[in-house]
Amino acid sequence: MLSNNFIGFDETKEYLPKDFDEFNSIIRLRQLFLSLSNNILKCTCNFTKYEQVKFAKHSLKGAFSNKILNLMPFSFIKTTKKQNINNFKLCVNSTKIINNYLNPNKKNLIFISNKNLLPVAKLISHCFVNNKMQLLIDKHLLFHEFVLKKIKKLHRDKTVIDLGDSICIKSEDFVGLKIYTSWKDIEVKKPNIKDELEDAIKSIKKGEYFQIYLAYPKNSEFTKQIPVFVDELKNKEYQIKAIPYSFRSIIKK
Structure with missing residues (x-):
């Protein structure tokens, strides 16, 4: 049984805090999680204000799936005759993680996580567990990082x-x-x-x-x-x- 201390999602099942303050709908609670997760995932994944509002209208699984897609190397590589393929640096470990994510039926577990990975590979390794989308974070840690950020700014x-x-x-x-x-x-x-x-x-x-x-x-x-x-x-x-x-x-x- 999952502890009440964790919030996030496991495939289509979402674990969100109960209604409080101005967060009185599932959409706002999703927006809360996406914003707070920025402080944990940091440079690996950052949901902008626009993305938080946009993705909160759908499931958390959909939000992170879309974020992964947007971070994929091929999402911004244009193929032209003048393109020099040597300009693209291949990260073997990142490629393995991305391929396992795109082809989950191969039953290859994603477990590699280090600072040298591409941001998209790091994000996948965080929220693709046992061939399914899952990200559960201790709510006390989320709140601690939120307060820490506020205090540093103040x-x-x-x-x-x-x-x-x-x-x-x-x-x-x-x-x-x-x-x-x-x-x-x-x-x-x-x-x-x-x-x-x-x-x-x-x-x-x-x-x-x-x-x-x-x-x-x-x-x-x-x-x-x-x-x-x-x-x-x-x-x-x-x-x-x-x-x-x-x-x-x-x-x-």
């Missing part, structure tokens, strides 16, 4: 460090701020923040940081910062807040 004058489970912001005249990220549907009256809060408390007790934010996706109920007070830290100087992060910029045209 704090260009500071040092932003990706710590894996959290993000740190520092500068010469700034003590530092630590942000823990998690994709959870936060209920204001009874927020499920136990795990992130325990990490925050440990960090404060170690004297690493005294200002810590817990970042979660914004929803219709969770729209404002929530200050968090901890009894065992009452004798320490600290600040913990639950912070809502909005995805709405993704659907702005």
Whole structure:
């Protein structure tokens, strides 16, 4: 059984987060996934704003299939008598992956993935598994990368460090701020923040940081910062807040 932590698609079956905030339709939820996947696949695959809107009207499988087709070497090679075939560099591993994708009935598994592959071969190796289209990504990772990108853009004058489970912001005249990220549907009256809060408390007790934010996706109920007070830290100087992060910029045209 697939964990609820993963979103994406397996052939025609789609695993999308439940409706929240402005993402109240399957089309917008697909658009959300296509945009967030850019931060994971990065230079291998980048869906433009136009493509996100266009492809979200169809299945995620169709979106990635079309993206693969657009990235194929032969999609932009024009055959003319003057063309010098020596100008085209052949990548053997990429060719194998592309051929296996175009001829899945041969039952050759696609497993090669390295930095030297053509972008289209890299994309195929990511989302063509066991001779079928599939791409499932941990939603917590998707949210973490989204927040990281936002913070880097917002704090260009500071040092932003990706710590894996959290993000740190520092500068010469700034003590530092630590942000823990998690994709959870936060209920204001009874927020499920136990795990992130325990990490925050440990960090404060170690004297690493005294200002810590817990970042979660914004929803219709969770729209404002929530200050968090901890009894065992009452004798320490600290600040913990639950912070809502909005995805709405993704659907702005």
